[in-house]
Amino acid sequence: MMKELIEYIAKSLVDDPDSVQVTEVEGEQTSVLELKVAKEDLGKVIGKQGRTARAMRTILGAASTKARKRAVLEILE
Structure with missing residues (x-):
């Protein structure tokens, strides 16, 4: 669900x-979501001063709390 x-x-x-x-690497208590986009789109996903990336992490945090599993978002270059 969080990957989608x-x-x-x-x-x-x-x-x-x-x-x-988006690749999901599942651990026992934590899932790591690795996000890869086209090089020219990297700035759009990160946003000014990382605001967009922070917002995505906040939404992911809320979703993972509901799912009772910790999730971490990593944006790959």
């Missing part, structure tokens, strides 16, 4: 939605 959420948000932000990839 991040994928949906990222695809809405970028110019090249086909290049959006």
